[in-house]
Amino acid sequence: TQLLEQSPQFLSIQEGENLTVYxxxxxxxxxxxxxxxxxxxxxxLLVTVVTGGEVKxxxxxxxxxxxARKDSSLHITAAQPGDTGLYLCAGEEGYQKVTFGTGTKxxxxx
Amino acid sequence: KAGxxxxxxxxxxxxxxxxxxxxxxxxxxxxxxxxxxxxxxxLQFLFEYFSETQRNKGNFPGRFSxxxxxxxxxEMNVSTxxxxxxxxxxxxxxxxxxxxxxxGQGTRLTVV
Numbered sequence: 081t082q083l084l085e086q087s088p089q090f091l092s093i094q095e096g097e098n099l100t101v102y103x104x105x106x107x108x109x110x111x112x113x114x115x116x117x118x119x120x121x122x123x124x125l126l127v128t129v130v131t132g133g134e135v136k137x138x139x140x141x142x143x144x145x146x147x148a149r150k151d152s153s154l155h156i157t158a159a160q161p162g163d164t165g166l167y168l169c170a171g172e173e174g175y176q177k178v179t180f181g182t183g184t185k186x187x188x189x190x
Numbered sequence: 191k192a193g194x195x196x197x198x199x200x201x202x203x204x205x206x207x208x209x210x211x212x213x214x215x216x217x218x219x220x221x222x223x224x225x226x227x228x229x230x231x232x233l234q235f236l237f238e239y240f241s242e243t244q245r246n247k248g249n250f251p252g253r254f255s256x257x258x259x260x261x262x263x264x265e266m267n268v269s270t271x272x273x274x275x276x277x278x279x280x281x282x283x284x285x286x287x288x289x290x291x292x293x294g295q296g297t298r299l300t301v302v
Binding site: 113115120121122123124125128168170178179180181182183 | 194196223225232233235278280282290291292293294295296298
């Protein structure tokens with residue numbers, strides 16, 4: 081099983097600030113997903129990226145898949161308290177085989 | 191369309207007991223995966239079932255087992271519970287088309 085390292089592990093920022101979360105691996109993934117999880121709940125899928133270099137936007141969230149399909153980033157513009165949660169990336173290595181990242185815990189202070 | 195349903199939501203068990211957790215996937219999804227989530231270890235893969243067959247298994251002891259029924263519902267069993275088994279157990283279902291996993295709310299297991 082390949083590791084997906086996320087950085088930073090923890091992030092505490094003020095409302096309105098911008099931030100970027102990174103997801104890195106030495107493996108090539110056929111697709112990569114980003115999830116957000118709130119305390120006591122299951123992760124909720126935000127986006128799936130499948131093409132190297134692909135950029136997807138979801139309102140204030142911008143997701144990018146690295147050209148070599150080994151890494152990804154999540155950028156949040158003008159963070160809001162509702163963005164608080166655990167952000168997880170997950171890479172698909174082979175057919176239906178998914179590895180989850182180590183997670184980034186984000187806190188947005190009003 | 192109903193989401194993934196896990197029951198029960200919360201469970202308290204004593205060390206040495208066994209426990210069974212249940213997961214009903216999204217209608218039409220035939221793949222069900224189980225994960226253990228703890229603050230220290232993050233989200234760790236337990237096993238995956240597809241059409242009643244275990245296809246993948248993580249690095250967990252034999253005390254952790256599972257099964258899937260013909261209607262795709264799945265159960266996970268942990269025998270001889272240990273304090274370290276306290277965790278949020280998550281079930282995810284996915285379709286044949288892609289690997290996007292849809293998670294249930296989880297079962298919070300506390301072993302005392």
